[in-house]
Amino acid sequence: MTHLFRAALIATSLAVLAPALPLQAQTAKPAAKAEGDDPVVARVNGQPITRSAVLGFYSQLPAPMNQIPLEQILPGLINELAARKLIGMAAEKTKLDADPAVKARLQSAREQVLQNAYLEKRVNTEITEATMKARYEKMLKDQPPQEEVHARHILSASEADAQAALDEVKKGADFAEVSRKRSTGPTAATGGDLGFFTKDKMVPEFAEAAFKLQAGQVSDKPVKSQFGWHVIKVEARRKAEPPSFADAREQIYEIMTQEVVEKTVADLRKDAKIETYDWPAAGGGRQLPTLAPVEPKKK
Incomplete structure (x- = not known):
């Protein structure tokens, strides 16, 4: 079973x-x-x-x-x-254990258990709370917090419609209310609220315009993107908070585990003689050149 x-x-x-x-x-x-x-x-x-x-x-x-x-x-x-x-x-x-097919499956299962045990031992030896915290500190150093803006927008199908919405805002109308009334985008119901985002999360044209604005400012003209014409207002700016070690721990462990596995295989290949052959025909197979060792990925 x-x-x-x-x-x-x-x-x-x-x-x-x-x-x-x-x-x-x-x-x-x-x-x-x-x-x-x-x-x-x-x-x-x-x-x-x-x-x-x-x-x-x-x-x-x-x-x-x-x-x-x-x-x-x-x-x-x-x-x-x-x-x-x-x-x-x-x-x-x-005597099922003497059946050739069963013996092959038993051998395969034995090898898999040994492989998993060997890799688990290597992982447990090389990955500790201390090494994970060191990797976390390195990640913070290599990837400093990015700037974020909190923006709203009014999306229109034409430049003329976007300009009309912008004129209404310039005359003192509440930006969120104009967005609810005029925007054709899915955020119209929330007054065009896009929340906080980093520059890489938006299409280039929109991101460039939004990140030039200071808190409280509205774009001086409509901005065109693949989605239509936008009027943009930036509500606030801030530095993105990095994840805590507790939040990043699982991801760090997965990354380091993969690195340990790759390095283990690469180290074993250095002293190994690996030969591959053509798929065997009736008269046997022809030997192929020895495989080149696979170098570990450089981080």
Whole structure:
């Protein structure tokens, strides 16, 4: 059975098991000790199910099962692990582990576990709170806060309409009210309010005009962009606040993890002999030149 099928099975079967859980908990035997002080919580034909195995299975449950307290579903988890062991024992009894296709899948799974464990060890060694904070400080230094403006606009289909709106504002009409009345853009309902934005977030023509204005100023003429004609008012200017370390932590971790993986592969390639071959035909394949090592990306 696939992992997803078994996960779906336990999600439905635990509802049936729920009434029996208190009884099972009462009749359970005291935990035995396993090597390394990992208590045995059950045995299946003599093979142990340890506490760590149950906790590992529990951590992989999909929502909403992983939100149920462990104590409430513990007997059901043990029953599910026992079922898996029984299936595995039956497979071994029928010598499935000697089947070439199964052996290839087992080898692939073993290699994947080792690969993940090796990379996880490298990541845990090289990425710490200290190294992430150092990267955060470097990011702040390399990317100083950008200037932002808070602007409103009136969008018109023609220059004449935009000029008429601008004339009305120049005569003392409230900019937001004119935008609500005249603007054809989606922000008309909010008085043309665009909020705060950095220069790179708007089309060049609009951004250039907006960032030349000071707080309270209105563009002296309509500005044309691909969306139409704009009358712009800047409400305020400020420096953009950088994200806190807590907010940036996850992104920094992902970036550094990718770097560690790339560097690990590049380092391993330096001393490796990698040969590739043509897709094998009936008489075998022809050797191709050795692959060139892949250099890590420079940051």
